[in-house]
Amino acid sequence: MLLRLDDLRRHFGGVRAVDGVSLEVEKGSIQGLIGPNGAGKTTLVNVVTGYTRMQSGRAWLDDDELTGLPAHRIAGLGIGRTFQNIRLFKDLTAVENVLIGMHVRRRDDTLAQLGTLPFFRREEKSRIEEAYSLLETVGLPRSVGERPADTLPYGDQRRLEIARALALKPRLLILDEPAAGMNPSEKQGTRELIERLNADGLTILLIDHDMRLVMGVCRRVAVLNFGKKIADGTPEEVSTDATVIKAYLGTGGEREVHSAPGATGVDEEREVEEAAASSLAAKEPEKAILDVGELTVSYGAIVAVRGVSFRVAAGEIVALIGANGAGKSTILNTLSGLIRPQSGTAIFDGFDLANARPSAIVRRGLVQVPEGREILARQTVLENLELATWARRDGASVRKRIDEVLKRFPILGERRDLSAGSLSGGEQQMLAIARGLLARPRLLLLDEPSLGLAPQMVDEVFRAIEEIHMEGTTILLVEQNALRALAIADRAYVIETGRILLSGSGDDLLHNPAVRRAYLGG
Amino acid sequence: MMGTNRMATLVWNAKTPFFLNVAVAVLLAGVVGFLVGLPVLRLRGVFLAIATIGFIEALRLGVVLNLPITGEGLGLKHDADPLGGVPIILASLIAVLFIVWRLTKGRLGSAWSAIRQDEIAALSQGIFVARYKMIAFVLSALIASYAGALEAHLNFFVDPGDTQYGVTRAVQVLTFAVLGGSGYVLGPVVGALLVTLLPYIFAGAGDYINIIAGAFLIAVIIFRPQGIVGRGGLAIVRPAWWPRARVNAPSPG
Numbered sequence: 217m218l219l220r221l222d223d224l225r226r227h228f229g230g231v232r233a234v235d236g237v238s239l240e241v242e243k244g245s246i247q248g249l250i251g252p253n254g255a256g257k258t259t260l261v262n263v264v265t266g267y268t269r270m271q272s273g274r275a276w277l278d279d280d281e282l283t284g285l286p287a288h289r290i291a292g293l294g295i296g297r298t299f300q301n302i303r304l305f306k307d308l309t310a311v312e313n314v315l316i317g318m319h320v321r322r323r324d325d326t327l328a329q330l331g332t333l334p335f336f337r338r339e340e341k342s343r344i345e346e347a348y349s350l351l352e353t354v355g356l357p358r359s360v361g362e363r364p365a366d367t368l369p370y371g372d373q374r375r376l377e378i379a380r381a382l383a384l385k386p387r388l389l390i391l392d393e394p395a396a397g398m399n400p401s402e403k404q405g406t407r408e409l410i411e412r413l414n415a416d417g418l419t420i421l422l423i424d425h426d427m428r429l430v431m432g433v434c435r436r437v438a439v440l441n442f443g444k445k446i447a448d449g450t451p452e453e454v455s456t457d458a459t460v461i462k463a464y465l466g467t468g469g470e471r472e473v474h475s476a477p478g479a480t481g482v483d484e485e486r487e488v489e490e491a492a493a494s495s496l497a498a499k500e501p502e503k504a505i506l507d508v509g510e511l512t513v514s515y516g517a518i519v520a521v522r523g524v525s526f527r528v529a530a531g532e533i534v535a536l537i538g539a540n541g542a543g544k545s546t547i548l549n550t551l552s553g554l555i556r557p558q559s560g561t562a563i564f565d566g567f568d569l570a571n572a573r574p575s576a577i578v579r580r581g582l583v584q585v586p587e588g589r590e591i592l593a594r595q596t597v598l599e600n601l602e603l604a605t606w607a608r609r610d611g612a613s614v615r616k617r618i619d620e621v622l623k624r625f626p627i628l629g630e631r632r633d634l635s636a637g638s639l640s641g642g643e644q645q646m647l648a649i650a651r652g653l654l655a656r657p658r659l660l661l662l663d664e665p666s667l668g669l670a671p672q673m674v675d676e677v678f679r680a681i682e683e684i685h686m687e688g689t690t691i692l693l694v695e696q697n698a699l700r701a702l703a704i705a706d707r708a709y710v711i712e713t714g715r716i717l718l719s720g721s722g723d724d725l726l727h728n729p730a731v732r733r734a735y736l737g738g
Numbered sequence: 739m740m741g742t743n744r745m746a747t748l749v750w751n752a753k754t755p756f757f758l759n760v761a762v763a764v765l766l767a768g769v770v771g772f773l774v775g776l777p778v779l780r781l782r783g784v785f786l787a788i789a790t791i792g793f794i795e796a797l798r799l800g801v802v803l804n805l806p807i808t809g810e811g812l813g814l815k816h817d818a819d820p821l822g823g824v825p826i827i828l829a830s831l832i833a834v835l836f837i838v839w840r841l842t843k844g845r846l847g848s849a850w851s852a853i854r855q856d857e858i859a860a861l862s863q864g865i866f867v868a869r870y871k872m873i874a875f876v877l878s879a880l881i882a883s884y885a886g887a888l889e890a891h892l893n894f895f896v897d898p899g900d901t902q903y904g905v906t907r908a909v910q911v912l913t914f915a916v917l918g919g920s921g922y923v924l925g926p927v928v929g930a931l932l933v934t935l936l937p938y939i940f941a942g943a944g945d946y947i948n949i950i951a952g953a954f955l956i957a958v959i960i961f962r963p964q965g966i967v968g969r970g971g972l973a974i975v976r977p978a979w980w981p982r983a984r985v986n987a988p989s990p991g
Contacts, residue, residue, distance in 0.1 A: 265862070291864035299862075305855035307921070307969060316852045320864035322845050329844035330837060364969065384864060 218243040218419050219264070219388055224273035226263050231668075233259040235443035236273070241388065241421055246414050248434030248451070249423045252463055253540045253696055254668045256443040257423050258300060261392055265297055266290040277388060292320045296386030298377045300393045306366035310356065310376050313365050314347035317383025347383065354379045355409060370517040371402040375409070382413075389413070390421045395429050396541055397518040400713065407433055425540045431455060439463065461732070501529035505690055506551070506582075506659055511560035513543075513550050520546040522714040523560065528659065533681075533691045535701040535722070537731070538711035544694040545587055547711075548661045551692075552584040553577045564659065581658035587667060587694075589648040593637030597628050597647055600636050604651040614654075621650045625680065642673030646680060659690045666697045678704060702726045756891065763887040764880050771879025772872070779871050782857075791908050798904050827888050831927075834881055839923045841877075850874060854921070882911075917958055919965020928967050 219241040226234040233256045241247040251257050262268040264275055266287035275282040280293050291297075296317075305313050322343070348358050354375040360368060365376060374394055381389055391410070395403045403426065410433050414420055424430050430437060431451040439447040439454055441463040447454050454460055504527035513521040521543045528534045536544045549555045551562055553574040562569040564582050572580075592600055601621065605614045622629035625646045631639060636647055645665055652660055662681065666674040674697065682704055685691050695701035702708055705722040710731055718730055725731050778789045841847055849870045852860040857867050886903070910933065918929025936951050943950055958966065 267858070267861070287861040288864050288866045291862055297862050299859070303856050303859040303862075305852055305859060307855060307964075308851060312848075312851075316848050316860070316865075317863050319845065319849060319852075324846075325844045326841065326846045329840045329846075380863065 217241065218278060219421070220276045221260075221264065222274045224260065224263055224275065225271045226259055226268055227271060232256075232443040234263055234270075237440065237443070237445050238273075239438055239445065239448070241419060242436075243419055244414075244417060245436065246410065246420045246422055246434045248430040248437035249421060249440065250425070250427065250430055250437060250454075251440035253425075253664075255440040255463075257440055258392060259443075260440065261297065261390055261421075261423065264290075265295055265390065291384060294384065294387035295390060296381030296384045296388070297390040298374070298381055298392055298394060300396065302373050302377055304365040304373055304377055304380070307364055309362050309364055310351060310368065310379075311344060311347045311361040313376060313380050314350050314383050315343060317380040318343060318346070320384060350379045350382055351376070353382065353413075355405065371398060371405070374398070374406070378409070378413075382418075386418070388419050388421060390423070392423050393425060393541075394422070395424055395426050397515075397520070399519065403429060427455075427539070500527045501532070503530075504528060505530045505565050506692070507561070507563045508547075508551070509561040509563075511547065511550065511562060512558045513546050513555055514558050515546075519558075520714055521550070521557075524711070524714070524716055525560075526709050526716065526719070528690060528692055530658075530690050531688070532706045533685050533693060533704055535693045535695060535705035535708040536711055537695055537698040537701050537708055537725075538717075540696060541713075542711040543714040544711055545663050546714075548584055548663050548692070548694055551577075551582065551661060578655050581656060582661070583652045583655045583657035583659070584661040585648045585652040585663060585665065587663035589644050591636045591644055591647055591651070594635055596633050597636055597639070598632040600647060601651060601654060604654045617654055617656075621653050624653070624683075625650050640673065641669050642676055645669065645673075645677050649677075649680060649684070653684065653689075657689055659692060660684065662691060662693045664694060664696060666695060666700060674700060698731060699726065702731075759891075760884065760887040764883050767879045767883030767886075768876050771876045775872050775875040779868065779875060787912070791905055794903075794908055795905060824892075827892065830884065830888060834884070835923060835927065838881075842923060846870070846873065851921075913955065915965075917955060917965060919962075919967035921964060921969075922967045925965050925967040929965070932966070 217240045219239070221237060221239040224234055224237045235256070237256075237260055239247075239249075249257055249260070259268060263270045264282065266282070266285055266289065270283065273283075277290075277293055277295060282290055282293070282295075285293075305316060308316070325339075348361055351358065351361060356372055356375050356379065360372060360376075365373065368376060378389075378391070378394070394410070395406045398406060407429055410420060410422065414433075422430060422434060431454075434451060436449065437447075437451050437454045438445055439457075439460050441459075446459045446463060447457045449457075506528040508527070509525050511521055511524045512519065524543075524547060526534070526536075536547060538544055546555065550557050551564070551569055553569060553572050553576075557570050560570070564577070564580060567577075567580050569577055569582070592603065595603065598618075601618050605618070622632060627643055628647055628650055631643070636644065639647065649660075649662070649665070665677050665681065669677065678700060681691065681693070685704075693701055693705065702722040702725050707719065708722055708725050709719040710717045710725065718725070718728070720728070774790075774793055778786060778793070781789055842850065849860070849865045852863060852865055853867055853870055860867055913933055914929035915926045916929070917932060918927065919925030933951075936954070937947050940947050940950050962968070
């Protein structure tokens with residue numbers, strides 16, 4: 217075994233980000249590490265690479281113990297890594313980035329530099345040559361060598377980051393979501409690169425949300441959820457494991473996992489296609505309060521949303537579901553006016569959202585409860601609510617509205633004078649929703665309301681969402697917890713890499729194998 | 739700066755040879771730089787700057803204004819001119835620039851430029867970030883104290899007030915780097931030349947010189963955030979209300 221982790225533990229306050237994980241990576245293999253958002257994958261990588269101190273447990277790379285070593289020593293021992301959100305040396309050229317990767321292998325030439333000995337210049341030349349050949353290894357042409365790293369296209373930046381990690385001559389390469397935000401052909405390229413590096417003898421630990429990629433290239437896959445390893449085995453074993461399916465699709469309240477799509481496993485591929493074809497024909501409402509047409513949104517070179525169209529009728533709960541990175545939050549942020557679309561239309565009750573300011577959109581009654589809640593942790597519950605209304609002039613009715621909202625969420629009423637940061641995750645989510653309600657929404661956008669919550673808190677939050685809906689608010693819900701969202705949604709759209717894969721009524725999709733495919737790539 | 743050229747004043751009165759004065763000043767400054775660096779280098783960016791400035795003021799108000807050896811706030815005077823004028827200063831400038839320029843070309847320099855861009859990524863390349871930051875800190879203390887020692891001998895007088903060795907001066911030195919561009923050896927030199935020469939160039943502007951200098955500095959920060967010396971052209975500045983074709987926000991999902 218090249219990498220051995222024994223009972224690693226890292227808690228942040230009450231959050232058990234890594235909770236007793238043991239893992240072994242065989243020399244020469246590609247080991248996958250997957251898990252839903254917030255499962256602790258990146259924390260585990262940070263613990264192994266020394267960025268985050270482990271609280272207990274031990275780790276070895278071959279015979280070298282990694283336990284307690286600082287990050288630069290661990291890198292020096294031969295663990296190269298890339299970062300989830302690319303961390304290149306942006307203003308330096310591609311070649312300079314790779315040269316820095318050779319730091320550990322390079323002899324200290326500080327005094328020699330003062331004398332400018334020609335010998336060292338020769339060494340420099342061979343280093344530069346090696347850097348160029350590393351660029352070629354990851355599939356970058358020599359011509360990009362002189363370009364500053366941040367001027368490269370997105371996919372090339374990912375490749376450059378891998379080249380820089382290879383410059384360490386690592387024994388183990390850890391790739392943290394190397395295919396995030398890539399289009400299908402770029403993903404294919406990444407897959408080929410990973411396989412080629414492995415064929416040359418490099419051991420790789422691959423973390424990614426794209427199941428097709430992980431299941432395709434890894435011989436073994438470990439699954440994390442809530443900081444614990446819940447499965448470890450071949451891709452086939454893992455993708456049919458009931459615990460894994462549950463972790464990815466979420467629990468659907470009374471609907472249990474045995475009804476989860478595709479669990480019976482007939483001729484799945486055909487079934488998926490048929491289901492997709494039939495569901496795509498599902499009826500869109502005639503009269504819509506929100507009408508989105510061919511919406512395309514990009515972040516620089518990354519296209520996050522590719523020509524998405526959907527409608528929401530007054531009084532509906534509509535869910536957008538899909539794996540992390542599918543583009544769901546981007547759609548909501550575009551509707552709220554936080555991001556400008558590249559093309560396409562978004563009309564809310566006759567009002568053009570694509571060119572409106574966020575504040576004007578809120579005044580029209582389209583209100584977003586953001587992912588991660590975004591509450592002010594040091595202010596009290598009441599102050600959080602009051603701040604949400606500071607722009608309003610009608611003081612008396614605002615006061616009344618706050619009282620109403622506090623009555624709607626009795627637990628917030630009880631804790632009105634506590635600082636918001638001291639609330640539990642579920643209570644914070646309630647507060648974020650309550651704050652959204654103060655703006656008198658006609659359409660409420662909820663972004664991942666169950667994120668990071670324990671199951672019984674998820675129950676409570678979803679009960680609150682249903683009650684708000686009963687009171688007449690239209691809801692557009694974005695969720696990773698698909699079974700949960702489908703259980704309360706009138707209709708839903710399954711999003712995959714920025715496209716609508718299929719749509720249909722909540723019930724239909726709940727029994728659709730394509731839903732599982734979108735999540736598990738099975 | 740880091741209050742280190744204060745060390746020059748410590749050895750001012752001693753009737754020792756000039757070169758010994760300077761050497762002792764520089765060595766003392768290096769030691770002080772190291773000791774200050776131990777706690778202060780845990781901070782980053784603007785907090786590091788604030789802590790350093792705090793140290794300068796603490797040293798000036800607490801020590802320099804009270805010790806007999808530093809003149810107890812009246813400053814120190816000297817009559818002779820062991821320096822022989824400007825040539826030795828110019829020679830020193832060239833020597834220091836050469837050393838720093840050579841250092842940036844080697845392993846040390848590549849580690850520094852990695853840390854400057856992204857400390858976290860630098861760690862992942864096996865760079866001992868804390869050590870290289872300390873080397874930079876101590877080296878700049880040495881250079882600053884050398885400059886301070888030369889300046890003290892050139893001016894015949896060490897003024898304990900704010901403008902020569904206090905916060906005002908520290909901010910001015912920081913301006914040299916920001917204005918000129920901190921990514922290149924020549925950047926701060928250009929910055930220092932400009933800041934020093936501006937009052938002479940706009941001599942006709944009288945009291946308005948500060949407004950002109952301020953506007954110039956702001957323009958550089960907006961249009962050339964990397965400083966005058968550096969890669970790239972002018973930054974394209976777009977007002978917030980200007981419609982944007984593309985958005986460069988992070989994190990999809």
